[in-house]
Amino acid sequence: MEGTIEVYTGEEVNVEHIKALGDGGARFDITAEDGRKWRVDVARDGDTEIVTSWHDGKLADLELPEWAGDVTARLARV
Numbered sequence: 177m178e179g180t181i182e183v184y185t186g187e188e189v190n191v192e193h194i195k196a197l198g199d200g201g202a203r204f205d206i207t208a209e210d211g212r213k214w215r216v217d218v219a220r221d222g223d224t225e226i227v228t229s230w231h232d233g234k235l236a237d238l239e240l241p242e243w244a245g246d247v248t249a250r251l252a253r254v
Contacts, residue, residue: 181250183243191247203227204251212238222252 180188187209194203194215201219215227224245229238 181247183246185243187243189243189247191251202251206244206247208241212236212241214238214240214244216240216244216248218248218251220252222249224248 178191178193180190182188189209190205190207192205192207194205196202197217197219199219201217203215203217205213205215207213211232213230215229217225217227224240226238226240229236231238
């Protein structure tokens with residue numbers, strides 16, 4: 177799955193597949209409209225781990241927002 181997803185808050189986020197992982201999961205970049213971006217590993221069961229995150233192009237220690245669970249659940253089903 178790649179492209180734009182509208183989350184339940186009405187915000188649109190961009191999702192880009194980076195690579196498949198050896199355990200059957202995948203790595204994705206998720207970019208919010210407000211300049212926040214996360215690189216996450218999503219396992220087949222939906223478990224999500226933040227690899228790194230940015231805010232306005234600069235490294236930042238960001239937590240995943242509440243809507244991220246909805247996005248990663250969709251990604252795990254793909």
